[in-house]
Amino acid sequence: MIATRPVLEVNDLVVEYGSVRAVDRVSLAVAPGEFLAIVGESGCGKSTLLFAIARLLSPPARIVSGDVHFQGKDMVTLDEDELRHVRWRHYSVVMQSAMNALNPVLTIGAQLRDAIKAHEDMRDSKIRARSEEVMRLVGIDPVHLKSFPHQLSGGMRQRSMIAMALVFTPELVIMDEPTSALDVVAQRSLMLQIKELQKKIGFAAIFVTHDMSLVSHFSDRLAVMYAGQVMEIGPTNKVFSDPKHPYSSGLLGSFPSIRGPRQALAGIPGSPPDLAHPPPGCRFHPRCPQVMPHCKTIEPPFYQREDVDIRCHLYADNR
């Protein structure tokens, strides 16, 4: 399906916190310049997956098995020293809350300088020039390099985080709900800007969010996660127009619309499982409206329908 060599390839990745398996055998690939969205509810393991890919996990979380190939290197086995050469230059991370991710007592410019100096020996004048360049890139006047985070609006803070992530023009930008602290208007304009930057610079993006409707117009491919597993992955427009997994369609049916007739929605009954005691068989079976007897005992593998992979017995080949 992906013609070119993927920039990132994750195979059967398993991450555990002690005995709790937060990410369970996740495989995915990101092509150069591709925008992959990962959606799921809180506690489904989507942030843990990102942190594992970026090698930002801290104990007790650990990668138990699987591998992460980024530009041909196996990220799982890199040590800190080797990691430093890859991190931020070739991939960067934009955190969820810019309010907490930025240092409140340093100016934006000082923080950009820190990020640059940690990864490359650059002269001050060049650092300044590059800082101004990336600030302009994200649409912030470079005078704000002298501003402290509290002097900027939420949207500007989040954009300066993105500026920081783009300092070395990485091939991959990993974003963990960068818009969740913003209101809808700021959210929409940030999404448009991310997309524009992606077109201009050509980085691949992994974008994690709990808000499925947010990425509908922006991502190329969509992965739906539930209870630590990918349940459905495929081209965004296909997943939206014809969600195959009962969880994906339930999730899509949980958003009231502002257009069209006002219709009653059901949402999904019950609540997500406790990952310390995941249900046997398919993890979604206690909430699934189309549950079958063997869903309760046999865990479904992935089945393919066109370009979409679905972890659901409904799509077993003999049906």
Add this chain to the structure above:
Amino acid sequence: MQITAELKADTAEPIIRAVGLSRHFQLGGPLVRRTLHAVDDFDLTIGANEIVALVGESGSGKSTVARLLARVYRPTSGQILYHGRPLAQMRSRRQRLDYAARVPMVFQDPYGSLSPVYRVSHGIMRALKLHRPELSHAQRDQEAARILRSVGLSPPLEFLNKFPYELSGGQRQRIGFAQALACRPELILADEPVSMLDVSVRIGVLNLMADLRRNEGISFLYITHDIASARYVADRLVVMYAGRIAEAGPAEDVLANPKHPYTQLLLSAVPDPRAPISLPATSDVAEPPRVINPTEGCRFRWRCPYAIERCSVETPLLRPLRPAHEAACHVAT
């Protein structure tokens, strides 16, 4: 229950009428005096059996309105009438207690708003003992079970004996509604009751609000930043911007014919997978509202594509543009 709701609707006065409500906060020390205008000139009526949604972005003053109505804050000016009687005149403990029971609040954070050391029954029983002293012990148990069933938690006896940590976010928020129901409310102030819940369980809580209105005749003030969920449950929408009402009217009419440029912007920004993308790229700078020492004039004018000279000198007042539908804008027609 339906009958009592209709009887109440017949009386002329709505449950709550807020008139010219303002709340300002003083900032800074003795030398630098700054005033934050959280809410200015806010008018609102909520009648029986009605769900009103208060929509606005963070910092627009919507939670301040809820706290004013719940008597957490005192208004800087203006007043709140409860069945025609000013709240400021309620002096006795009995009266204030009665008001708190009839107009309870449900909070945003279902994790922080339940005490972790008490069982679920604690909050509900306390409300029953305090606000409905006429009930006997056995009647209280019965009533608690009935309330839990009405918020969709069954079997009730099992849930009453649980501790909050044993419940999911959606279940906790239902307990929040159960505690409010125990007081036999007329109007529940629900401050972002679903924003901290998982996407798949939000609809359940919204449906619960609609059910409680239908079955028990309870009114709601539903405070949210999500205009789509507001449309889903509410009869009327009140859109706030920077402490003032930008637009108010019947929910469907506001969505179909948004008059205020802010409402139009808000609607165009709502992500909707079922509609094509509609907002032009980065036309809006998305600056936060300026409400510290505000000057005269429309507070939306810096972001408004239609701003005229008059907008910076004269604060627009709400004026009717369609039946029961008002907007505070000089330009809108």
